[in-house]
Amino acid sequence: MFPSAVRPTSTRRSQELVKQEAMGEENVHEDEAYERFQELCSDLNLDSVTKENTWKTFTTVRSKYTLEGDIAHWLCCAVYVACRQASVPSVNSPTVHGNYVNLTRLLRTSRLSLTEFFDKSRKWGDMTNLNQEFRSKIERLERNFAVTTCIFKKFDPIFAGLFKDFSRRELEENRANRKKLSPKSASDLFEFCWTLFLCVKSSLRISDDLVNSYHLLLSCSDLIFYNVAHAGRKNLLTAQFAESAENLVDSVGEPICIIHKLCDLYDGISVEAKTIKEFWLKPKIRSMIEQGTLKGDSEALTGLIDESVFEHNSKRLEKEYEEFVLTEGDFDERMYLSELRQADFGVDQVDTQLDYLRQSMGLKAFPPLQELKHLMPQTPLTGKKYVSEKEDNLSSPISNATQTVSRLQALLSNRRPEPSPALLELLNSCSRNPVQSIHDRLQKYGQLFCQGYSLKYDNQPGLHSEFAQFRSQIGQTLYYRLLESILTAESKLRVDNSELTDLMEEENFHVSLLACSLEIVLFSYNSQRRFPWILETFKLPGYHFYKVVEVIIRAEENLCRDVVKHLSQVEEKVLEELAWKIDSPFWVALAKKNEAIPSCEEVLLPSQIEKMGGDSQAGNGESAPKRYAVIKTPSGEKCVPVAVGGTNQSTLIIQDKTSSQILGVVLPSKHGDKPKKGNSTALFLRKFYHLSYVRLQDLCKNLCVDDELLRKIWTCFQNAIVNHVEELMKSRHLDQILMCCVYVVAKVVGNEKTFTEIMRCYRLQPQSASHIYRSVPLTKEDERGDLIKFYNTIFIGRMQKYALKFSTKTDEGNNVPLSPVPHLKATPLSPCRKVSNKHSVFLRPLRAPKTPSPSKQLRYNFNRSPNSNLKAINAMVQIADNKPKVVKRLLGDDGPVADPIPSKVFARRLQEFIEDRQILE
Incomplete structure (x- = not known):
């Protein structure tokens, strides 16, 4: 018998009653939702077409999904999307994209914070399958929110340091009570300066550019200071800055400027701030004065805060900014001026x-x-062991970003966008001097960069050409610096310059090096143009680009930590997706060679494969230099098998056909395996397999999958790549295949993991993104569906037969040969941490890895403990100092971790460029 509460309904009458009750409850909810929707429409004064489209979309989504929480929050998302997608008539143009929706008002009416809006909007986009253009809009809004929040928190102490008696409470009271605006106190100037900053920032289209936005704020603060000093209002200034206002001009007759002082106090870079001031802030203010938006002296840029014009200037700034907010559909950043509104918006x-x-x-x-x-880059899974620790883990995003720019500037100090004397000497040593061709190439791609940077991209507004020129100049300067570092390292190791000459004539190498240099610049300046924008601008395939990344990191030791992390992310992006695009040269190279995809065991070196018993491939094998003799062989070689040492083992001698010169020797391993494949395809797959296993291992760890099941999943994944690479990987993403392999193998062995569990654990990985499992290509005609649909329609058809071999219900269940897995080297970071850049004082954990523990606790209290205690601590710490130091590097190198010489990586990448050129020709 069933308990009465769960007893099934047995009669038609009772079934109809249940159905009527459900329909009645649904109608109640429908009426409530429609009433809330009408309130929103009325408050925003929406047109009938937008209202109809919004409600139609909302009811469709609601019929398919359960919308948890306040229904008004989901209505808010539906209204915003419909308004941004609408086209309305305009006086200046036939139609305008967007319905002038007031996002701030919409959120306030819906009682939805901005932070919650971003989360709800992403989910709404997934449910309605919104295009990438609109998703990018939400991402930029969220980034803009993060940037502005961060900058405003710096604005408070800046103004408090500049002006005395500054009070946020007074600012709130003034906004609520005043009838006429006047610069009576620092609070009035605070609001004026912030609104001025917002107007200029919006016109420059740098809302989510942290570095430039912050330096623009410092420039605006300097401008207000100068106007205060010129107006004789030194009584408003703090003692720290009042002295600077004694004279209106400096020693050389220039108007007084406090940018350098502000940068020293508040983590700015004076060169950057002065550039912003001279080339962007001043021209914008002059333009606003000439157009009548502001009143003041257009030449000296003074008189902006005079009593007679302050109210006019304030109101015109407010109006101009309001027009921008309505046109772009952005949130109103003036909300930061009110602590109450800050709380409302989260x-x-x-x-x-x-x-x-x-x-x-x-x-x-x-x-x-x-x-x-x-605002801070995440460390990719393959980069966690290979980047140095932060000197200050609690630094703010602004100090972190400005530090990155400062490091880049220090790297390029006293350099220009031209070859240095040392580089010219290296280039002159080539058989054919490449200096002119390099110059011409940089001119060509520099113009491409500037054109692309200034144009509208991915629904982002075009940026000012001055920004583009500035970035291009720095990128070309960095290009010459990196080229010199690479060639200097190589010149110390090579006798002849034939390979150097070949490299200098390799187009893909130079374009990739320039693209990577510009990507470093764009990242350092927190630019809106994010990878792979630079590849799309240069029409450079990711498959060529990735080859230069590791060469750069190993050749240039002075790249900062966050840049190394970013380049690791970039390399992963190519390996996981970009190299598998339908138009990638990888497919051309594969077709030309007319051979199958090699397995993990065929491309990894013995030292890179995990030991698996007596038949392990982890023997000593041939040395790395002898392996690279295969890679560095020119096209005119022949292989001569000979007997060595009176044994029956054959050794391959690589010999030039014309000169009979011996170019290298390949010895067999102890187990008689064939030489590892060393062509460019195999070298790419070496990194790809390593990345795949790192991600799979992390995913399985979070899913609580044991090692035996992990190896079965890995074996299934490798089978998918070797036998079905085109059907499964072309135009798709590595993570999609990994998750499907986890699901199918776990299912057939009886340890089933749902896709919900798998995707939950996948989202814990730093590179994860919802579109990876929500929008998977199903056909070459770009039909798309979610990961489950891809699994059912594409994946299982190719992999079902093989996956069933792992089933315990079959005879093969426990007899399927498992593929060897990559060996992941553990490279612990140095436990030492520097206390300050100004002092050579380091801290080390008491129980550092492999550091002997003292027999008793060692303590030292300053001004209290005897010197002998400090000596004992130093003696213990110094024990570990004799160990080899860890060298920063990316994955994929085959030598020891402490080997700083990049020649192997360089030679391997050079061969990849040359080999791919021969194949594609």
Whole structure:
């Protein structure tokens, strides 16, 4: 018998009653939702077409999905999307994209914070299958929010340091009560300066550019200071800056400027801020004065805060900014001026959650999570062991970003976008001098870069040409620096210059080196143009580009930590997706060679394969230099098998056909395996297999999958790549295939993991993105579906027969030969940490890895403990200092970790460029 609460309904009458009750409840919810929707439409004054489209989309989504939480929040997303997709008549043009939706008002009416809006919008985009253009719009809004939040938190202390008696409470009271605007106090100037900053920032289209936005803020603060000094209002200035306002001109007759002082105090870079001031802020202010938006002296840029014009200037700035917000559909950044509105929009939401943690750790500041997420690069899974530790883990995004720019500037100090004397000497040593061809190539691609940077891209507004020129000049300077570093390292190791000459005539190498240099610049300056934009601009395949990344990192030791992390992400992006695009040269190279995809065991070296018992491939094998003799063989070689040492083992001698010169020797391994494949395809797959296993291992760890099942999944994945690479990988993503392999093998062995569980664990990985499993290509005509549909329609048809071999219900279940897995080297980071850049004082954990522990705790209290205690601590720490130091590097090198010489990597990449050129010709 069933309990009464769960007893099934047995009669038609009771079934109809249940159905009527459900329909009645649904109608109630429908009426409530429609009533909330009408309120939104009325408040925003939406046109009938937009209203109809919004409600139609909302009801369709609601019939397919359960919309949890306040229904008004989902209606808010539906209204915003419909308004941004609408086209309305305009006075200046036939139609305007967007319905002038006031996002701030929409959120306030819906009682939805901005932080929650971003989360809901992403989910709404997934449910309605929104195009990438609109998803990019939401991502830029979120990044803009993070940037502006971060900058405003720096604006408070800047103004408090500039102006005395500055009070945010007074600012709130003034906004609520005043009838006429006047610069009576620092609070009035605070609001004026912030609105001026927003107007200029919006016109320059740098809303989500952290570095430039911050330096623009410092420039605006300097401009207000100069106007205060010129107006004789030194009584408003703090003692620290009042002295600077004594004279209106400096020693050389130039108007006084405090940018250098502000940068020293508040983590700025004076060169950057002065460039922003001279080339972007001043021209914009002059233009606004000439057009009548502002009143003041257009030559000296003074008189902006005079009593007679202050109200006019304030109101015109407000109006211009409001027009931008309505046109672009952005949130109103003036909300930061009101602490109450900040709370409504969720600006301090994360700070509140972290406040207890911050206090318990004794910290003065703790950057909010949304800032760290969107403004600081995550370390990819393959890069965690190979980047140095942060000197200050709690630095703000602004100090972190400005430090990255400062490191780049230091790297390029006293250099120009031209070859140095040392580089010219290296280039002159080539058989055919490449200096002119290099110059011409940089001119050509420099123009391409500037044109692309200034044009509208991916629904992003075009950026000013001055920004493009500035970035291009720095990128070309870095190109020459990197080229010199690479050639200097090689010149120390090579006797003849034939390979050097070949490299200098290799187009793909130079374009890739320039593209990578510009990508470093774009990343360092936190530019809106994000990878792979540079590849698309240069029409450079990722398959060619990735080859130069590791060469650069190994040749240039002074790249900062975040740049190395970013380049690791870039390399992973190519390996996981870009190299598998339908138009990738990888497919051409594969077809020309007319051979199957090699397995992991065929491309990895013995030292890179995990030992698996007596028949392991992890023997000593041939040395790395002898392996590269195969790779470096020119096209005119012949292989002569000979007997060595009176044994029956054959050794291949690589010999030039014309000169009979012996170019290299390949010895067999102890187990008689064939030489590892060393062509460019195999070398690419070596990195690809390594990346694949690192991600699979992490995924299985989070899914609590044991090692035996992990190896079965890996074997299935390798079978998919070797036998079905075109059907499964072309135009798709590595992570899609990995997740399907996890699901199918776990299912057939009886340890089933649902796709929900798999995707939940996948989202923990740093490179994860929802579109990877929500939008998977199903056909070459770009039909798309979610990961489950791909699994059912494409994947299982190719892999079902093989996957069933792992089933315990078949005779083969426990007898399927498992593929060897890559050996992951553990390279611990140095436990030492520098206390300050200004002092050579280091901290080391008491129980550092492989460091002997003292028999008792060692303590030293400054001004209290005897010197002998400090000597004992130093003696213990110094024990580990004799160990080899860890060298920063990327994965994929075959030599020891401590080997700093990049020649092997260089030779391998050079051969890849040359070999691919021969294949594609």
